[in-house]
Amino acid sequence: MTKKEKALRAVEILEERYPDSLCSLEYSDPLQLLIATRLSAQCTDARVNLVTPELFGKYRSVEDFARADVSDIERIIHSCGFFRTKAKDIVEMSRMMIEKFGSRVPDNLDDLTSLPGVGRKTANLIMGDIYGKPAVVADTHFIRINNLLGLISTEDPFRAEQEMRKLLPPEKSNDYCHRCVLFGREICVARRPECGRCPLKNICSHAVKNIQKSE
Numbered sequence: 202m203t204k205k206e207k208a209l210r211a212v213e214i215l216e217e218r219y220p221d222s223l224c225s226l227e228y229s230d231p232l233q234l235l236i237a238t239r240l241s242a243q244c245t246d247a248r249v250n251l252v253t254p255e256l257f258g259k260y261r262s263v264e265d266f267a268r269a270d271v272s273d274i275e276r277i278i279h280s281c282g283f284f285r286t287k288a289k290d291i292v293e294m295s296r297m298m299i300e301k302f303g304s305r306v307p308d309n310l311d312d313l314t315s316l317p318g319v320g321r322k323t324a325n326l327i328m329g330d331i332y333g334k335p336a337v338v339a340d341t342h343f344i345r346i347n348n349l350l351g352l353i354s355t356e357d358p359f360r361a362e363q364e365m366r367k368l369l370p371p372e373k374s375n376d377y378c379h380r381c382v383l384f385g386r387e388i389c390v391a392r393r394p395e396c397g398r399c400p401l402k403n404i405c406s407h408a409v410k411n412i413q414k415s416e
Contacts, residue, residue, distance in 0.1 A: 204352055207404050208368035211350060214400050215380040222376035222383075224330055226250065231306035231331045233257055235316075236266070236291055238323045244281045252278050263304045266295035290318030308332045322358060329375030337362045337369065338378040342385030349389065351406030 202210075216222075225246040228234040233253070240249045256277045260266045266274075274288035281287060294316040298304055306327060307313045313324035322338055329336030337343075339358040343365075347353045353364045369377055388395050394407070402408035 202404065205368050207350065208352055208365070209370070210404050211352075211401055212369065212373050212377050214404075215377065215384055216373075218400055219380045219383045222379040224326070224379060225382065227253065229257075231327065232263055232266075232295075234331060235294070235306050235319070235323070235327055238326055239290055239294075239318050240278055240281045240287055242287070242318075243283060248281060252281055263295045263298050266291055267299055269295075287318065293317040294319065306331065308334070321362065325362070325375075325378075329378070334375075335366075335371035336375040336378070337365050338375070339365070340378070340382065341391075342389075343378050343381045345391060346381050346385055346389050349394065349405055349407035350401065 224234070226234060226237040226241060227250045228237050236256070237249050237253055240252065256274070259277070260269055260274075269292055271288045271292050274291055275284050278284050278287055297316055298306065301315075302312065307316070308328065308331075310321070310324050310328065313319050313327055314321060322340055325336040325338045328334040329338065339362040344353075344356060344358065344361045347361065347365060348356070352368060353361050355361055355364065366374070384401075385391070388399050389401075396402055396405070396408040396411045399405065399408055
C-alpha cells in the first residue's frame, strides 16, 4: 500500500467513525473563530470555550476589539495562559484588519499570517472552516497520528503540512484534520494510544509493530 493509498483509507475510516467533523471551538462568525484559535495556543479548546462567552458578549465587532483596553481583555482571558501576549495580539490584529482588510478576516494564507499572532495553523483553520478552501491544520494531534500511521516522519508543523498536502484529497483535507483531533482525544491519545481498539490498526505502522510484539 502506497502512502497515498494509506492516506485515502485513513480518510475513509475516520469519516465513518466521525461523520460530523466539527471544530471544537465555539464561535458564531469568522472574527470569533480567529480570536478563539489565537486563545487556544498552549491551552485546551475546552478552556477557551469557557472564556469566550464573556469576551464575545462584551466585544461584538472588530471595531470593539480594536478600541478595547488591553488590560480588560487580559482579565477576561487570564486563565488561557500567555494572556498578555494574546490580549495584545487580539487588539493589534483587529486594528490591522480595519486598516488593511476593510474590517474583514482575510481569506488567504499570506494576509492571515501577516496578522499579529497568526501562524499557519490558525490561517489554515480559517481558510478551511470559514472559506471552504483546501487546508491542512498541522496541530499536535495531526502530526502525532500521521507519524504513527507512517505517512510522515517529521515533528515540524510546516513539513508535516506540506507532506500531507501531497497525500490528502484537497476537498477532504480540512475535515480530516478535525477528525484527527477527535481521534487523538478518544483513541490515539499521546503516550498511551489504544492500538487494540483502533479502527486504523490494520494500516498503522505503529499499531502493526505493537501487535507483532505482543504475539
